[in-house]
Amino acid sequence: MSLPGVPKPLVPIGSEPVLGHLMRWYAHHGHREFVVCLGHDGHRIEQYFLQERDPAVVESLHGGARRVRVPRDGDDEWTITLVPTGLQASIGERLRAPAISGEWSLGRADHGAPALDASSRPGGRVGTG
Numbered sequence: 001m002s003l004p005g006v007p008k009p010l011v012p013i014g015s016e017p018v019l020g021h022l023m024r025w026y027a028h029h030g031h032r033e034f035v036v037c038l039g040h041d042g043h044r045i046e047q048y049f050l051q052e053r054d055p056a057v058v059e060s061l062h063g064g065a066r067r068v069r070v071p072r073d074g075d076d077e078w079t080i081t082l083v084p085t086g087l088q089a090s091i092g093e094r095l096r097a098p099a100i101s102g103e104w105s106l107g108r109a110d111h112g113a114p115a116l117d118a119s120s121r122p123g124g125r126v127g128t129g
Helices: 018-028 042-052 091-095
Strands: 033-038 057-060 066-070 078-084
Touching: 018 033, 018 078, 033 042, 042 066, 042 078
Parallel strands: 033 078
Antiparallel strands: 057 066, 066 078
């Protein structure tokens, strides 16, 4: 399902967008640090974290990336790195972006990420591809 003008990760399920549900699921399994690669409509996803989530801290990083620390009710703080990877970047190019080199990505901002087992990933990081 998609709504006109709403990026897929921001389509609401109940009162929260799909991306929020995915991140909460990963947080339930111990993950508190996320990397979101921003492609098409990435500015809208960035806007969601910067304006609607009321971040505690926002840091500017290399290449226009931002690291956002968001307090969660009853959970530890989440750290979300928002990386603008360009509109034409392939999945591999997004994962090699300078701001996330050495880390695994939750997924692209323009498609949903399937649930993956972090125990098989380097450092327990989760990624899609």
